[in-house]
Amino acid sequence: MRYDHSKIEKKWQKKWRADSLYEPAIRAGGPDFAHAKKPYYNLMMFPYPSAEGLHVGNMYAFVGSDVFGRMKRMQGYDVFEPIGLDGFGIHAENHALKIGANPMVQAKVSEKRFYAQLDAIGNGFAREESLETYDPAYYKWTQWLFMKMFERGLAYRKEAEVNWCTGCLTVLSDEQVEGGKCERCGNIVEKKRLEQWFMRITDYAERLLANIDELDWSEKVKIAQRNWIGKSEGVNIKSRVKDLGIAFEAFDSVPQTFAAQTFTVIAPEHPLVHDLVRGTEHEAAVMAFVGKMKKARAAREYDAVKAEPEGIFTGRYAEDPFGTGDLPIWVASYAVADYGTGIVHCSAHDERDFAFAKKYGIPLRAVMVPKDSEEAEKVRSLKYAYCRDPHGVMEAPAELAGMEWGAAREAAIAYLENKGYAYRMTTYRLRDWLISRQRYWGPPIPMIKCEKCGWQAVPEADLPVVLPRVKEFRPTGTGKSPLASVKSFYETSCPKCGGKARRETDVSDTFLDSSWYFMRYLDPHDEKRIFDAGVVEKWLPVDMYIGGAEHSVLHLLYARFVTMVLKDMGYIGFEEPFTVFRAHGLLIKEGAKMSKSKGNVVNPDEYVARFGADTLRTYLMFLAPFSQGGDFRDEAVLGVYRFLNRVWEMAHDAKSEARNPKSETDPEKAEKALNIAIKKVTEDIGSLKYNTAISALMICLRSFEEGGVSKGQFMSFLKLLAPFAPHMAEEIWHALGEKSSIHRASWPEFDEKIIREDSFDLVVQVNGKTRGTVRAERGVDQADVEALVRGDALLAKWIGEKEPKRVIFIPDRLINFII
RNA sequence: GCCUCUGUGGCGGAAUUGGAAUACGCGCAACGCUUAGAACGUUGUCCCCAAAAGGGUUACAGGUUCGAGUCCUGUCAGAGGCACCA
Numbered sequence: 001m002r003y004d005h006s007k008i009e010k011k012w013q014k015k016w017r018a019d020s021l022y023e024p025a026i027r028a029g030g031p032d033f034a035h036a037k038k039p040y041y042n043l044m045m046f047p048y049p050s051a052e053g054l055h056v057g058n059m060y061a062f063v064g065s066d067v068f069g070r071m072k073r074m075q076g077y078d079v080f081e082p083i084g085l086d087g088f089g090i091h092a093e094n095h096a097l098k099i100g101a102n103p104m105v106q107a108k109v110s111e112k113r114f115y116a117q118l119d120a121i122g123n124g125f126a127r128e129e130s131l132e133t134y135d136p137a138y139y140k141w142t143q144w145l146f147m148k149m150f151e152r153g154l155a156y157r158k159e160a161e162v163n164w165c166t167g168c169l170t171v172l173s174d175e176q177v178e179g180g181k182c183e184r185c186g187n188i189v190e191k192k193r194l195e196q197w198f199m200r201i202t203d204y205a206e207r208l209l210a211n212i213d214e215l216d217w218s219e220k221v222k223i224a225q226r227n228w229i230g231k232s233e234g235v236n237i238k239s240r241v242k243d244l245g246i247a248f249e250a251f252d253s254v255p256q257t258f259a260a261q262t263f264t265v266i267a268p269e270h271p272l273v274h275d276l277v278r279g280t281e282h283e284a285a286v287m288a289f290v291g292k293m294k295k296a297r298a299a300r301e302y303d304a305v306k307a308e309p310e311g312i313f314t315g316r317y318a319e320d321p322f323g324t325g326d327l328p329i330w331v332a333s334y335a336v337a338d339y340g341t342g343i344v345h346c347s348a349h350d351e352r353d354f355a356f357a358k359k360y361g362i363p364l365r366a367v368m369v370p371k372d373s374e375e376a377e378k379v380r381s382l383k384y385a386y387c388r389d390p391h392g393v394m395e396a397p398a399e400l401a402g403m404e405w406g407a408a409r410e411a412a413i414a415y416l417e418n419k420g421y422a423y424r425m426t427t428y429r430l431r432d433w434l435i436s437r438q439r440y441w442g443p444p445i446p447m448i449k450c451e452k453c454g455w456q457a458v459p460e461a462d463l464p465v466v467l468p469r470v471k472e473f474r475p476t477g478t479g480k481s482p483l484a485s486v487k488s489f490y491e492t493s494c495p496k497c498g499g500k501a502r503r504e505t506d507v508s509d510t511f512l513d514s515s516w517y518f519m520r521y522l523d524p525h526d527e528k529r530i531f532d533a534g535v536v537e538k539w540l541p542v543d544m545y546i547g548g549a550e551h552s553v554l555h556l557l558y559a560r561f562v563t564m565v566l567k568d569m570g571y572i573g574f575e576e577p578f579t580v581f582r583a584h585g586l587l588i589k590e591g592a593k594m595s596k597s598k599g600n601v602v603n604p605d606e607y608v609a610r611f612g613a614d615t616l617r618t619y620l621m622f623l624a625p626f627s628q629g630g631d632f633r634d635e636a637v638l639g640v641y642r643f644l645n646r647v648w649e650m651a652h653d654a655k656s657e658a659r660n661p662k663s664e665t666d667p668e669k670a671e672k673a674l675n676i677a678i679k680k681v682t683e684d685i686g687s688l689k690y691n692t693a694i695s696a697l698m699i700c701l702r703s704f705e706e707g708g709v710s711k712g713q714f715m716s717f718l719k720l721l722a723p724f725a726p727h728m729a730e731e732i733w734h735a736l737g738e739k740s741s742i743h744r745a746s747w748p749e750f751d752e753k754i755i756r757e758d759s760f761d762l763v764v765q766v767n768g769k770t771r772g773t774v775r776a777e778r779g780v781d782q783a784d785v786e787a788l789v790r791g792d793a794l795l796a797k798w799i800g801e802k803e804p805k806r807v808i809f810i811p812d813r814l815i816n817f818i819i
Numbered sequence: 820g821c822c823u824c825u826g827u828g829g830c831g832g833a834a835u836u837g838g839a840a841u842a843c844g845c846g847c848a849a850c851g852c853u854u855a856g857a858a859c860g861u862u863g864u865c866c867c868c869a870a871a872a873g874g875g876u877u878a879c880a881g882g883u884u885c886g887a888g889u890c891c892u893g894u895c896a897g898a899g900g901c902a903c904c905a
Contacts, residue, residue: 220899223823227901234905253905265905309903334903344905351820352903429904552900622844623831631831639844642859692833695843763839768886770839808885814838816885 003648005612009727013119021741022124024078031128033080033522033535040077041539042069043518043578045547045555048086048510049110050095054117056602056620056632057594060587063617064626064690065546066123070723071685072544073124074747080539081124082521084131085111088139089510090168090184093441097474103441104469107134117605122613122726124743131524133513138520139443140464141530142513145562146435147446147457154200154565155435157455161269161338162434164192169475170438171196173509174431175228175554191297194479197445197506199433201561205229206426207575208560217581218627224552230429235413235422237345239264242317242326246275251340251427254388255416256408259397260347260367262325263357264318265311265332268293270342273314273331282315286331293333309334309356318345321421322397324365332356340427354385367396368405433558435508440473440482442507450494450501459495465503481505514555515562518542518577536572541579549583556581582688585629587620602632614725615641621690621724643698644725650704650714651732666707671754673703674713678750681720690724697721711736716748764789765816766798782809789815 020026025036033039044065047058066081073079087107096103111132118125131138149155162171167187176182177189201208209229212222234253240246252258266273268290277283289312311332318327327345334352335344346353348364357364369376370392379386386392390406399415400408416422436445444465446458458465468489473482483489483505494501519531522539526532547555556578563577586593589600607616619640624630677700684693697720704714715736722729722742733742761773762785772795774788786807789795799817806818 220823224900227822230901230904232904251905307903332903334905336904339904346905350905352905356903427904429901549899625832628825628832633831633845636831636845643844645859691831692843695833698843761839765838765886768884770886773839806885810838814886816838818885 003612003645003728005614005727006609008731009120009122009613012727012730013122016124016741016743017119017127019741020128021743022073022079022081023126023128024080031126033539034532036078036080036538038077039539040069040072040079041518041542041544042072042079042081043521043542043545044081044083045545045551046084046086046514046517047114048089048091049107049114050092051099051106051110051113053113054121054604055594056604056607057587059121059604059616060620060629061546061548061584062118062123063121063620064584064688065544066125067617067621067685067690067723068544068546068688070124070726070743071682071747073743074719074722074745076746079124080126080129080521082129082131083118083123083125083127084133084517084521084524085114086133086510086514086517087111088133088442088513090170090437090439090441091510093439093473094168094185096441102469102473104134104467107132120608120613121604122617124726126521129521129524131517131520133443133510133517134441134467136464136466137527138517138524139467139513141520142443142508142516143446143458143463143465144460144530145516146508146512147460147463148569149199149565150447150455150457152565152569154203155197156200157195157197159193159195160198160434161191162194162196164190164194166190168439169477171434171436173434173511191294192479194436196434196436197447197504197508199435199561201433201558202428202430204561204564205231205428205430207564208430208557211560211576215576215581216579218549218583221549221552221556221581221583225557228430228553228557232427232429234425234427235416236341236425237321237416237422238420239321239343239345240319241276241329242319244276244316246272248272248318248343249341250343250345251425252345252422253427254349254409255412255422256394256400256405257347257349257367258345258412258416258422259322259324259400260349260365261322261345262327262347262365263353263362264327264329264343264345265335265353265356266314266329266344267335267337267342268297268331268333269337270335272343276314276316276329280315282313286312286314289331293331307333309352309359311356311360313360321345322419328362330356330360330362338431339429348382348385349387351385351387368392368394433509433511433561435512436506437509438479438481438506439475440467440470440507442510443467443513444483444489445504445506445508447504448492448495448501449504450497450499452499453494453496456495456501462495467507481507483507511554511558512562515558516566518559519566519572530571533571537574540572541574541577543579545578545581546584547581548586552583582627584626585624587629587632589632591631607637611637611641612644612727614728615644617726618644618694618724622694624691626688626690640694643701644728646701646705647721647725648728648732650701650709651735667710669707670704670709670713673700673707674716675750675754676700677717677720678748679752679755682747682750685723694724697724718742719745719748760812762788762812763814764795765814767818768816771795771798778812780812782807782815785809785815789817 023031025032027035044062069079069081093103096106146155163177165172165182165187167182167185180189182189209231212225232253234251235255236249236251239248239250273290277286309332311330314329314331316329318329320326348354348366349368364382366379369379392405394400394403394408400411403411444467446463446465448456448458450456468486470486476482490503490505492501492503519536522531522535559577564575566572567575589602592600594601619637622640677696680696681693718729718733730742759775759777762776763770764772764774774792776785799819804817804819808816
């Protein structure tokens, strides 16, 4: 009899939901987070729903997380596995625009479709706790969070050069720009000066960096975060512009070579540039150059990496800081305005500086040379830029002479500090988080600007600031949100003085929505508070977080930041939200990335309809290691389909007690196969190696087919299968007479004694080449093994008559004769 | 340019972490069952010469070791992260 998945899967999905089977710690029919005995927070990144529906890549990630959660649940944990929709944001809005729908209306359509699809994949979602970021009940607290950040001085307003996406017509955070293009729509990103809201994430740079060491995350993601934060230690050199008396500082991360500094560069965007040249003969030319550079950078015509450095002399000098002569100040294209101080003293020991000086004929001086005297002469005569060699020998200043570059660092800093030329400085590449978006589909930033009192936060009692349903939601491209033309929205009164005031009409970045959702899941319906601190303390940090590696720096960094802020505010006692994070791999289709334009996007619905969710789930987990991702191949689905059908066939045998279809019943063989499978599946699910866990199940089933199986053994096997094929396992479980769900049954244990064989094949090598095996008892000693080998004519001939030079014996594994 | 990974049959991928390379699955072939096909079942399937015994093989070239897919050095190829960041 064939397995009819369509009826069976629907039946159990309904029953599980009706029984609240996947709600953690159910009491009196409902979830009870406060009284859970063994809380286990099994979280996956929530998806942003598109009307095209669930992508098989989404399903891959969710099922991978679910398999893990299901085992944990059967191991006795109160597993909480919530699901929600990250529906606010540019992505969802762009899609709505494309199909000509209002995002607010479209969200409801997508929501319905998405949840229906999510419910069909058979995950153990705690659906009572689902949330959507565009629900006012949710974004009320996103706004509350913003308001609290403002009160604490962590949200602030400043005019800044921002990334302006010419496609989405909004500003983007640095993180959302990839190679000068918008990561969402691919259009050119320009630079624009606008006044915007920022989050002071740079205040947390050191903590965000330091904590990384303690996290149980994949190394790749940790490295990505470290790179992003980009800590650089060095000194700020105190300097002064000659004749003008203007003081400035220059950051230097390699202070060893300070004595080589012969010129100074300043970024074209630096506010000081005009002051340097105002009223001088250089003003016109320099300002023209600055204008040209700004324009080129704004239009992204300027490729920062490839372009040859350009510059112009300002006619000014930095006063000689170290008695080495005044340094001409140049405006240079390669200087970055918002890193360090935007002004740098340059030397021959930096490739960019060297190339720039050569191009414009600026004098250089080498103070460090290689050990090799011939090479040293080349460096002294400035043939090439000699940089960052730890074994380079210092020649100047006298205080450092003779020291190796690597060792000279501290000495150089001490020298500079003692002389009062500089002080220690740590610089980060991380910039503050730009929150404002000039779009419609997001949570309005809860701020009010009063003509008299200035910026005021919307009081908690007035939250949420509800996003109005409007006709004109298209981005305007003017630097203002569509809400800026909705009078009924922006006209308001000042919360402080009651006078005339205007609401902020920008909305916040969608990454603010997703920076705290995992806390809200624990009671998304609470109207009075953002969360119950006791419950959050009990359940968080998240025990296992699974998601895409593409969120390595964006989402994960923001979530960590917000969690730290909440801790500092005293709302929670922990500062890292995710104890363990594992990134899943990318699913591709027949060797190519899935994309709509290629037409190779797999729609899970088709496969669920044809083979059932269990088959698709098991196949997705089988095709490759979960952390690696893999290749989805239509033909290969059949292999898993056959396997599950064989399980189904065996169920009919098992029902009428142990039957052995093909040979004499061998209960020991089945028991051993089962124990091996329990061990392998338990370990492999624990380390997310689902592909080999399924392989172990296949081997175990084969063994049952050959040697027969008892009902009890088969039921243990079903438990191992349950995380992968939850519907079929449940169906057979009940058919075998069980009344309660298999998904709350206890996970089987294995017995090492049964797995271990008494006799085994010991490998025999001669000169390291394998020549055969001998059957031996476990624990056999070397002399007995040698006797066995000599007794075997085929093996003995390899060794010959002579005594071997050496014999290597690895107990219970191998013997190697060296002759 | 810098920093991380990854290279194993026709294909997806295994390999108690230094101990019999290719588990499991796909595909393919033969056979069985079928009027036929599908489905299902059985057997075989890394390459070379071969009946067998042997020999070769984990991108390539070296090295360490009794023994290397696994460790080290270099080269090539692919993926990802950062990038005029001083």
